[in-house]
Amino acid sequence: MHGLMQDRPLTIPTLLSRAETNFGHKRIVTGGTTETVATWREVAPRVRKLARVLESLRVPAGACVGTFAWNSQRHVELYLGIPSSGRILHTVNHRLYREQITFIVNDAADDVLFVDRTILPVIWPLVASFDTVRHVIVMDDGGDMPLPDDPRVLDYEALLAGQADGPFETPIEDENLAASLCYTSGTTGNPKGVLYSHRSVVLHSLLLLGADVFALSERDVVAPVVPMFHVNAWGLPYAAMQSGSDLVLPGPVRDPEELVSLLSRHRVTFSAGVATVWRDLVPALRRHDLSSLRHIACGGGAVDDALSSAYEEAIGIPLTNAWGMTETSPVVTTSRLATHHDGLDSDARRLLLGTPGPAVPLTEIRVVAGGVEQPWDGQSQGELQAAGATIAGAYFGADSGADAFTADGWLRTGDVATIDEWGYLRIVDRSKDLVKSGGEWISSVALENAVMSDPRVREAAVIGVVDARWGERPLACVVPFEGVDLTADDVRDHLRGRVASWWIPERIEMMTEIPKTATGKWSKQTLRQRFADPAPDAD
Ligand code: AMP
Numbered sequence: 001m002h003g004l005m006q007d008r009p010l011t012i013p014t015l016l017s018r019a020e021t022n023f024g025h026k027r028i029v030t031g032g033t034t035e036t037v038a039t040w041r042e043v044a045p046r047v048r049k050l051a052r053v054l055e056s057l058r059v060p061a062g063a064c065v066g067t068f069a070w071n072s073q074r075h076v077e078l079y080l081g082i083p084s085s086g087r088i089l090h091t092v093n094h095r096l097y098r099e100q101i102t103f104i105v106n107d108a109a110d111d112v113l114f115v116d117r118t119i120l121p122v123i124w125p126l127v128a129s130f131d132t133v134r135h136v137i138v139m140d141d142g143g144d145m146p147l148p149d150d151p152r153v154l155d156y157e158a159l160l161a162g163q164a165d166g167p168f169e170t171p172i173e174d175e176n177l178a179a180s181l182c183y184t185s186g187t188t189g190n191p192k193g194v195l196y197s198h199r200s201v202v203l204h205s206l207l208l209l210g211a212d213v214f215a216l217s218e219r220d221v222v223a224p225v226v227p228m229f230h231v232n233a234w235g236l237p238y239a240a241m242q243s244g245s246d247l248v249l250p251g252p253v254r255d256p257e258e259l260v261s262l263l264s265r266h267r268v269t270f271s272a273g274v275a276t277v278w279r280d281l282v283p284a285l286r287r288h289d290l291s292s293l294r295h296i297a298c299g300g301g302a303v304d305d306a307l308s309s310a311y312e313e314a315i316g317i318p319l320t321n322a323w324g325m326t327e328t329s330p331v332v333t334t335s336r337l338a339t340h341h342d343g344l345d346s347d348a349r350r351l352l353l354g355t356p357g358p359a360v361p362l363t364e365i366r367v368v369a370g371g372v373e374q375p376w377d378g379q380s381q382g383e384l385q386a387a388g389a390t391i392a393g394a395y396f397g398a399d400s401g402a403d404a405f406t407a408d409g410w411l412r413t414g415d416v417a418t419i420d421e422w423g424y425l426r427i428v429d430r431s432k433d434l435v436k437s438g439g440e441w442i443s444s445v446a447l448e449n450a451v452m453s454d455p456r457v458r459e460a461a462v463i464g465v466v467d468a469r470w471g472e473r474p475l476a477c478v479v480p481f482e483g484v485d486l487t488a489d490d491v492r493d494h495l496r497g498r499v500a501s502w503w504i505p506e507r508i509e510m511m512t513e514i515p516k517t518a519t520g521k522w523s524k525q526t527l528r529q530r531f532a533d534p535a536p537d538a539d
Contacts, residue, residue, distance in 0.1 A: 009175035010202035013084040013168060015241040020044040023218070023244035030072045031262045032251035033142050038073055040241075049163040050081030056163070057135060059111050061170065064090040064181055066110035066133070068119045071228045071249040074139045074156065076237050078114055079228070083179035083198065086170050087111075090181040091229040094119045095440065097500040102129040103190055104183045107397040112136070114156065117143030118252050124148060141252060175199035181396060182231055184326035184441075192404075193396035194326050196232070203362060204329040204390040205238035212336045213360050214270060214295065220245035221266055221292070225259070225273035226299070230439070231330040234272055234299065234322075245270070256280045257287070264288035272297035274439030276470050278319060279307055285314035297322050297334065300439045301471050302427065303354035312350055323356035323425060327404075327411055329390040332365065333357045333425050340422060358423040363388035365425060366410070367417050378420035381428055385410040433524055435464035435474045442474050442503050444524075447495075450503075451476055454494040456484045459514045463527045465507065475507040475531055477514055486510065507531075 008014075019026070024041035059065060065082045067089065069075040082089040090108050092101060101123075105113070112135040115123050120138060124145070127136060138147060139156040147153055179198045183191040208214045216222060222245045224236040232238065240247045248266045253259055260281050263271060269292050278298055293315060298308075299322040308318040324330030335357030337349055344352065359365045367374045369382030387410045395401040404412050416428040435442040444462035451460035459479040464472040480486035488508035495504045515526040 009173060009198065011084075011172040011175055011198040012080060012179055012201060012238070013172060015202065015205065015238055016044055016047055016080050016084060019241040019244070023241070026218075026244055027246045028073045028076060029246070029248045029262075029266055030074075030251045031249065031253040031258070032072075035251075036073060043073065043077060045165040046160055047077050047081040047084065048165055048168060049160045050077055051085035051168050052163040052166070053159045054082070054085050054087055054112075055169060056159075057112060059087055061086040062088065062178070063111040064088045064108040066090045066092050066105055066108065066113040067229070068092055068094045068113065068115045068123050069139060069228065070116055070118070070141065070252045071224060071233065072116070072139075072141065072251050073249065074114075074116075074141075075228045076247070076249070079180075079232070079237055083201075084168050084172065086172060086177070088178045088181050088195070091232070092183070093227070093229045093440070094122050095500060095502070097446075097498075097503065098126060098129075100191060100446075102126055104193075105130045105133065107183075107190070108181055108193065114139060116141045116252070117145060117147075119143070120145045127152075172198055175202070180232060182229075182326050183397075190399050192399050192401045194392050195396040196329065200329060200390045201232070201235070201238055204235045204331065205242050207361050207363075207390070208235055208239040208331060209243050210361055213331070213334055214239070214272075214297065216240065216243040216245050216270060218244035220269045221248055222246065223248040223250070223263055223266070223268040223271040225250060225271055225277055226439075230300075231324070231326050234297075234324070234330055236272060257284045260284040260288045260290070263293070264290055267292040269293060270295045270297070272299065272322075274298065274300040274471075275303060275307060275319075276438035278311070279469060282307070282310050282314070285311070290315045293317060295320060298354075299324060299330070299334075301436055305351060305354055308350055308354050312346075318350040318353050320353045321356050323427065325411075325413060327392040327413075328363070328386055328388075331360055332363045332386050332388075332391070333359050335424075338422065352424075356425040356427060358425065359386075362390060365417075365419065365423075367419055368406075374419075376419045376421050376423060378418055378424075378426070381416055381418050384413045384415040384417040384425070384427070386413060387411065433463070435462065436472050437464075437467070437470045437474070437502065439471070440502075444474065447474055447476065447499060447503055447505075450495055450498045451478060451491060453498065454486075454491070456480055456486050456490070458482075461514045461524060461527060462505070463524050463531065465528075465531055473507070474503065474505045475509065475527075476505045477509045477511050477527055477531075479511050479514055 019040040030036045109132045224233040298319040303321045312318040322334035333356045335353045367382035374380035374382045447462045448460045461477045465475045467473040515523040
């Protein structure tokens with residue numbers, strides 16, 4: 001027998017309706033040269049007009065709509081208007097290298113793109129390589145690139161101004177419909193698409209509110225510093241609509257002083273980002289009043305204790321770690337102090353908050369070694385696997401990544417971990433060879449290929465080395481052909497224009513041979529052991 005409760009779908013339009021009805025006065029602030037403030041009461045009609053714009057442009061139901069945008073009010077409008085009108089929001093990182101962007105846009109078959117004017121100089125030169133894009137809709141955020149004289153280029157505000165407010169034309173009745181898409185770089189092959197559903201987005205936004213998760217409430221002022229192209233800004237814009245928190249978005253602001261000033265002026269209580277960003281802000285912390293901050297979430301990688309201590313000393317709170325992946329919406333664990341931690345001194349508490357912590361509601365984790373689930377003893381290592389309604393069950397697009405899922409439907413994360421008796425996760429290592437620099441992935445394979453595209457190079461292997469500023473940086477080991485005189489600068493010159501500039505390694509080691517494993521692959525383990533220490537002249 002079924003229960004007799006109302007069968008109401010969990011959909012993104014219900015988030016908008018909640019924000020507008022219950023929190024119409026709450027604010028969305030966007031930083032930048034001209035800071036803007038709007039309320040949900042003002043934003044909601046714009047979201048509905050946006051849905052009508054998509055109708056008028058005849059964007060098919062279920063089509064992907066790409067966004068290349070900073071964290072801004074307009075990006076929030078896209079987060080809501082695209083899925084609420086039955087299309088799929090496809091956020092793309094404009095800092096990927098050209099071939100990756102082209103692959104991703106074509107793999108998703110994006111029908112139209114929304115691009116911030118400050119990002120247009122990166123995207124417009126690529127448009128000829130996009131197979132399916134019919135329109136580029138420019139959002140004027142103060143960039144100075146003249147709009148290309150091309151019938152495909154349209155202006156966001158002009159399009160909205162041409163529409164009247166009115167209900168969404170086709171209500172989303174099936175909560176399992178796709179809502180948004182985000183690509184992640186895998187260990188092998190091309191980036192893989194993770195396709196979130198309305199249901200998974202709503203459930204994830206709810207679980208973030210939990211008292212033992214981020215405890216977001218109406219009293220909070222939430223500042224997602226994590227880019228909105230990275231896993232829906234960790235679900236925070238949607239969560240703020242559930243809780244009624246104000247949203248403070250940095251826009252194109254990157255300068256640490258300005259960012260801290262923004263957090264201070266708007267009395268931000270909760271912020272989230274990767275360690276590289278938090279590290280950049282340290283010198284500015286003491287120059288501003290940050291007494292409103294109650295929680296700083298640091299995800300996407302490990303928290304280093306020196307950094308967390310710097311925060312504790314400067315503003316009285318340490319960083320709180322969270323673990324997740326693009327495939328997991330992303331939050332699966334976040335640290336918290338439970339009753340059994342009551343006896344810990346403040347250093348031990350800070351260290352504990354710097355670990356990933358236990359699984360949040362609706363998710364499960366396990367570690368598996370040799371096909372056997374390992375005990376929760378804090379010692380036994382294995383591959384971390386995750387399951388839950390907010391976790392991908394398959395990939396979207398050309399690369400199905402079928403081996404990333406177990407026979408019983410769990411996601412194989414590729415991370416090596418332990419879980420202690422209280423369910424607290426610790427990440428031991430990544431089994432992947434990707435390099436995570438400043439929270440963004442660098443594919444070691446793609447970088448190796450770019451180095452090896454130089455006819456003077458015989459072999460190249462790339463590993464990640466610890467870097468105080470970026471978390472990790474790529475180090476390239478390069479073997480020139482015999483008799484060839486090749487310098488590190490020659491390698492960098494060759495890479496310029498072939499990969500994103502931030503991929504180009506500061507450290508390049510010229511070698512006579514790359515050490516190999518028994519099966520003839522590069523032995524990156526040997527390289528890591530050899531180059532574990534930072535070079536004296538590394539940045
Ligand atoms: P992404 O899909 O870009 O969000 O990257 C996910 C990967 O980042 C995970 O598989 C981990 O390797 C790494 N990661 C995320 N959170 C943490 C954490 N708290 N500690 C260590 N590694 C992490």
